[in-house]
Amino acid sequence: MKDIELKGYYLPTDFRYPISEFLTRVYRQGDISVRLKTPVVTPDMVNSLLVHLKENRDKFLVRMPVERIVGVLNEASVLWLDRDYVYRRQAIEIIPAITGFSSETIEASIDIEMESSLSDDMWRALHSEMGNxxxxxxxxxxxxxxGYRRAFGPGLVVSFFxxxxxxxxxLLFMRASLVKAACLGKVASGEPAFAALYLKTIEEIDPEMAASMAVLYWQGxxxxxxxxxxxxxxxxxxxxAVETCASLSKRIPRNIKTLVHGHRMGFGIIGKNKMTLAGVDELSRAVAYDHAMFDQKACLAPQVYFVETGGEVSPVEFARMVSGAMASYEEKMPRGRLSAGEAAVIHQQRGRYEIREFxxxxxRMFAPSCGTSWTVVYEKAPGLFSPSVLNRFVRIWAVEDIFQALExxxxxxxxxxxxxxxxGDEREAGLIRxxxxxxxARITSPGSMxxxxxxxxxxxxxxLASLLRWCDVEKKDDITGFKD
Amino acid sequence: MNQLSQAVSGLDRDILAFIEQGTENDQEFNRLALAAFELQYNHVTLYRHYCQRRDITPKDISSWEQIPALPTDVFKDAAFCLLPSETSRTFITSGTSNKKEQGKVSYDEGGLRLMDATIKKAASWMFFPDNIKALILVLAPPPEIAPHMVMVYGMNRLIEYFGLSASRFLIQKSGFDAKALADTLHRSIDEGVPVAICGGSFGFVNFFDYCTSKGLKFDLPQGSRCLDAGGFKGRSREVGREEFLDLCEGVLGVHRDYCVNLLGMTEISSQYYDNTLRNRQRGIAAGRAKVIPPWTRVMAVDPDTLTPLPAGEIGLLRHLDLANRGHICSIQTDDLGRILPGGFDVYGRARDDGSRGCSLSIDEMTRIIGEAK
Structure with a gap:
C-alpha cells in the first residue's frame, strides 16, 4: 500500500495565519491511499486571507504587464504538458484514487486543458473579448x-469549482489573473487536488503572481x-450542479458580478449525407471519443446523438460501429469506477432497452457481457429529449429529418x-442558425465536443469581458503623458 | 384446463405447501425455484429472450443462484405474466405520476394466493409472534381508494388475519386525519387494547411531528407495535433509523424492539421484516436484521459486474422469491444492502446516493432554477 499525504489547499507563502485545525480526508483505490489535508476554514480565516490576497494583488498583480502574466501562465501550461513534470505525475497518481477516473483519462484531461491554455490562446481570447x-x-x-480607454478587472474573484x-x-485562475484579479478557488469535495498543485506551479514560476491566489475546501x-x-x-x-448553483445564486449579494456555469447538456446531429460507407468508420470513432472523454461527465459531453435515416449506412448499423469504437476506447482510456448508484442505473436502463428490443x-442495445464500462443503444427518437444516465452510455436516436432533433x-x-x-449538405447552415x-452555446464537429x-x-x-469595468476618456483635447 | 394452467397449479400447490410449512429446506427450495424458472422461461417470451442473451436455459443450470435476475425497471416497459389471460389484479409502483415510469406487476388468482400465504406466514412469525389480535391502524388509504398499491393490499390482509374488528385505514380522500388517530390512540389506552400502527415511514414521521407540535405523548398499551415501510422521498422530513425508533418510544411509548421495519416492493410478492420483535419474544439477543423467509433467497451482488458478493459486503440486493411464480422469481433491485448473520440489511436505493446531479429530470432542474430566480 502506497501512502501519499498531500495538501488539498494552497495559501500564499507570506500569509501568516494561525491555522489551528486541519482535516484529513483519506481516499483509497487499489494499492494507493491518499491522505488529503485541508485546514478547517473559519469565517475569520477567510476574512484575513481575502484581505491579504487583495493587498498582494495591489502590490504585485495589478502592476504586472499582461504580457508577464500570459508568460507565466503559458509556462505553467507547458510544464504541465510535460509527461515527466513532477506535479503532473503526482496528479496522475492521486486524482484517480480520489475521483475514480482512470489515470488515462486524467492524462488526456490534462493534455486537453493545457494544450488549449498556451500564450497564443490567451492572446486570442483577450483580443476576441476586449479588442486590445x-x-x-x-x-x-x-x-x-x-479617445483613451482602460479596463479594470475586479479586485477579487471567488470561484466555486x-x-x-x-x-x-x-482555467479560473487563468481568467482571474489575466484580468489582474486576486482569486480564491473553493474546490469540490469530489476533486480537491488539482487546483492546489497548479498553484504550486505558478508559485515556482512567479511567486509574486501566486501571492494573490488561494485554494481552500469547505463543505459547500x-x-x-x-x-x-x-x-x-x-x-x-x-x-x-443545478442545486449547487441555484443555492449559491440565492445567496450571492446582488452587487457582486456573478457568472454561473450551471448544468448544461450536449448532443450531436448527423445528417444522412454523412452516413456514407466511406465516412462512417471515422465518424463512429469521433462519436465514441465525444462520449468516452471525461467519461461523459462534462457538460460538453453528448447526452444523445441524433442520426438521420436514409443514408448509405443506417443509424442502427452506425450504433453497432460506435459500440466497436467504445470497446476500443475502453482499452485505451478505461472508464473510471462508478458509485453503486451509477452502476445500478446503467444495469436498469440496459434491461429496459433489452426488453423493448425483445x-x-x-x-437495439450493444454492451459488453460483463460490467458497465460502456453501452450503446439505438432507438427511434422518442418525442422528447430525456437526460442520459451518462458514464459512457451512448444513445443513437434515429430521426427521419435532422430538424426533428430541434423539436x-x-x-x-x-x-x-x-x-x-x-x-453534409446545404441544410447545415440552416440547422446551425x-x-x-x-x-x-457552441457548435462543433463530432470528435471535437x-x-x-x-x-x-x-x-x-x-x-473575461464580463469581469471588466471600463474607463473611457471622451475628452477631445490633447492629453499628454499617455503612450500611443 | 390447459397444460400450462395444470403445470402452474401443480407448482402453486407445492410452493404454497412450502410457504405454509415454513421450514428451511435448501433442496426443496432449489427444486421449486428451478421448476418455476422452467415454466417462466418457457412461457414468458420476453424473459426467455433475456435469458437466452445470457446463454442460460433451464437445461444449463442446477442451482437457483444461476437463474437470470430481471431488473426491477423492466416492469415499466412490459408485463411479465406467466398466465396473462388470468390476470386478476395489477399493482403499480409508486413514486411518479408519469405513466411511462410506473412499473406494473400483475397477479393471477394462484399468484395472489401465494402472496397471501407469505403475508400471513411472515407476519405471524415476525410481527405477531405472540399470537395476539390488535387494533390495526394503517397510515395509508383503503383499497377502495388505492387498489393498485401493493402495500395497501398487504395491510388489508394483515387486518383480515390479525386485526380486531375496529381496525382500519386512516387516509381518506380528504387526506390524513392526525387528530382522529390521536383520539383513537387515547381510546385504546383507556380500553387497554394493544394497537398496531402500520404504514409508510413518512406517515409516522408526519404524525410524530403533529404530536410534537400539539405536545401529545402516548403510552400505548402493552403489546402495541409499529410496522413501517418505505422511505421518505420528500413526503416528510428525512429521519435516521435511530431517531425514528427514539420517536416511536418517545411519542408512542412503544419499545424499539416492537418497532419493525418492513421491506416490501411491488415487484416482489414476499416481505422482509426486522427480526427485533420475534427475537425479543424468544429472548434472543441479536443485531437488527431483516429475516429471509425460507421461500426466498437474498444476495448482494457487485454493482458493476452483478456477481454475488460474500456476506458482509455491500452491494445491490437480488431476490429470489418463490411467491413470484406469476411474474419472474429472480429480481435484481437497485437497493443497496448486505447479508448479515440471520438476514440482511438494506440502506435504500443506490441511485439516491447523490452522485447523479445530472440524472435530475428536466422538470426538477427547471423547478430548481425557477426557484433560484
Whole structure:
C-alpha cells in the first residue's frame, strides 16, 4: 500500500495565519491511499486571507504587464504538458484514487486543458473579448472611441469549482489573473487536488503572481464561511450542479458580478449525407471519443446523438460501429469506477432497452457481457429529449429529418450547451442558425465536443469581458503623458 | 384446463405447501425455484429472450443462484405474466405520476394466493409472534381508494388475519386525519387494547411531528407495535433509523424492539421484516436484521459486474422469491444492502446516493432554477 499525504489547499507563502485545525480526508483505490489535508476554514480565516490576497494583488498583480502574466501562465501550461513534470505525475497518481477516473483519462484531461491554455490562446481570447489586451495595463487609444480607454478587472474573484472535469480549475485562475484579479478557488469535495498543485506551479514560476491566489475546501453551503467570502468578493464564478448553483445564486449579494456555469447538456446531429460507407468508420470513432472523454461527465459531453435515416449506412448499423469504437476506447482510456448508484442505473436502463428490443420495438442495445464500462443503444427518437444516465452510455436516436432533433430539444433549450453537427449538405447552415436560436452555446464537429478553445465564449458568456469595468476618456483635447 | 394452467397449479400447490410449512429446506427450495424458472422461461417470451442473451436455459443450470435476475425497471416497459389471460389484479409502483415510469406487476388468482400465504406466514412469525389480535391502524388509504398499491393490499390482509374488528385505514380522500388517530390512540389506552400502527415511514414521521407540535405523548398499551415501510422521498422530513425508533418510544411509548421495519416492493410478492420483535419474544439477543423467509433467497451482488458478493459486503440486493411464480422469481433491485448473520440489511436505493446531479429530470432542474430566480 502506497501512502501519499498531500495538501488539498494552497495559501500564499507570506500569509501568516494561525491555522489551528486541519482535516484529513483519506481516499483509497487499489494499492494507493491518499491522505488529503485541508485546514478547517473559519469565517475569520477567510476574512484575513481575502484581505491579504487583495493587498498582494495591489502590490504585485495589478502592476504586472499582461504580457508577464500570459508568460507565466503559458509556462505553467507547458510544464504541465510535460509527461515527466513532477506535479503532473503526482496528479496522475492521486486524482484517480480520489475521483475514480482512470489515470488515462486524467492524462488526456490534462493534455486537453493545457494544450488549449498556451500564450497564443490567451492572446486570442483577450483580443476576441476586449479588442486590445493592453487596455488591462494602461489607457490605450481606441480608434472606435476616438479617445483613451482602460479596463479594470475586479479586485477579487471567488470561484466555486465542480468535480466533473479534473483539470478545469486552472482555467479560473487563468481568467482571474489575466484580468489582474486576486482569486480564491473553493474546490469540490469530489476533486480537491488539482487546483492546489497548479498553484504550486505558478508559485515556482512567479511567486509574486501566486501571492494573490488561494485554494481552500469547505463543505459547500457553509453559510458563515461563504458570507465572509462574498463580503470581500467583487465577482463570483460558480461551476456546479443545478442545486449547487441555484443555492449559491440565492445567496450571492446582488452587487457582486456573478457568472454561473450551471448544468448544461450536449448532443450531436448527423445528417444522412454523412452516413456514407466511406465516412462512417471515422465518424463512429469521433462519436465514441465525444462520449468516452471525461467519461461523459462534462457538460460538453453528448447526452444523445441524433442520426438521420436514409443514408448509405443506417443509424442502427452506425450504433453497432460506435459500440466497436467504445470497446476500443475502453482499452485505451478505461472508464473510471462508478458509485453503486451509477452502476445500478446503467444495469436498469440496459434491461429496459433489452426488453423493448425483445418486445419488437425498433431498439437495439450493444454492451459488453460483463460490467458497465460502456453501452450503446439505438432507438427511434422518442418525442422528447430525456437526460442520459451518462458514464459512457451512448444513445443513437434515429430521426427521419435532422430538424426533428430541434423539436425534441426545445423544452431543454436553457440547458443546451454544446452541439456536434455533421450534416453534409446545404441544410447545415440552416440547422446551425436554428440551434443558435434554441440556446446552444457552441457548435462543433463530432470528435471535437470535449475540446473547446479558450476563445469559446463559455456557456455563451464573454467570461473575461464580463469581469471588466471600463474607463473611457471622451475628452477631445490633447492629453499628454499617455503612450500611443 | 390447459397444460400450462395444470403445470402452474401443480407448482402453486407445492410452493404454497412450502410457504405454509415454513421450514428451511435448501433442496426443496432449489427444486421449486428451478421448476418455476422452467415454466417462466418457457412461457414468458420476453424473459426467455433475456435469458437466452445470457446463454442460460433451464437445461444449463442446477442451482437457483444461476437463474437470470430481471431488473426491477423492466416492469415499466412490459408485463411479465406467466398466465396473462388470468390476470386478476395489477399493482403499480409508486413514486411518479408519469405513466411511462410506473412499473406494473400483475397477479393471477394462484399468484395472489401465494402472496397471501407469505403475508400471513411472515407476519405471524415476525410481527405477531405472540399470537395476539390488535387494533390495526394503517397510515395509508383503503383499497377502495388505492387498489393498485401493493402495500395497501398487504395491510388489508394483515387486518383480515390479525386485526380486531375496529381496525382500519386512516387516509381518506380528504387526506390524513392526525387528530382522529390521536383520539383513537387515547381510546385504546383507556380500553387497554394493544394497537398496531402500520404504514409508510413518512406517515409516522408526519404524525410524530403533529404530536410534537400539539405536545401529545402516548403510552400505548402493552403489546402495541409499529410496522413501517418505505422511505421518505420528500413526503416528510428525512429521519435516521435511530431517531425514528427514539420517536416511536418517545411519542408512542412503544419499545424499539416492537418497532419493525418492513421491506416490501411491488415487484416482489414476499416481505422482509426486522427480526427485533420475534427475537425479543424468544429472548434472543441479536443485531437488527431483516429475516429471509425460507421461500426466498437474498444476495448482494457487485454493482458493476452483478456477481454475488460474500456476506458482509455491500452491494445491490437480488431476490429470489418463490411467491413470484406469476411474474419472474429472480429480481435484481437497485437497493443497496448486505447479508448479515440471520438476514440482511438494506440502506435504500443506490441511485439516491447523490452522485447523479445530472440524472435530475428536466422538470426538477427547471423547478430548481425557477426557484433560484
Amino acid at each position: 489586451p493592453l487596455y488591462l495595463d494602461d489607457f490605450q487609444y481606441s480608434d472606435e472611441l476616438g 465542480s468535480e466533473n472535469i479534473p483539470a478545469l480549475p486552472h 453551503g457553509n453559510q458563515e464561511v461563504e458570507d465572509a467570502a462574498f463580503s470581500h468578493a467583487d465577482a463570483v464564478v460558480a461551476f456546479g 418486445g419488437g420495438d425498433d431498439v 425534441a430539444l426545445r423544452p431543454v433549450g436553457q440547458f443546451l450547451q454544446n452541439a456536434a453537427v455533421a450534416v 436554428r440551434l443558435g436560436e434554441l440556446g446552444v 470535449p475540446t473547446p478553445s479558450m476563445m469559446w465564449r463559455h456557456d455563451g458568456m464573454a467570461t
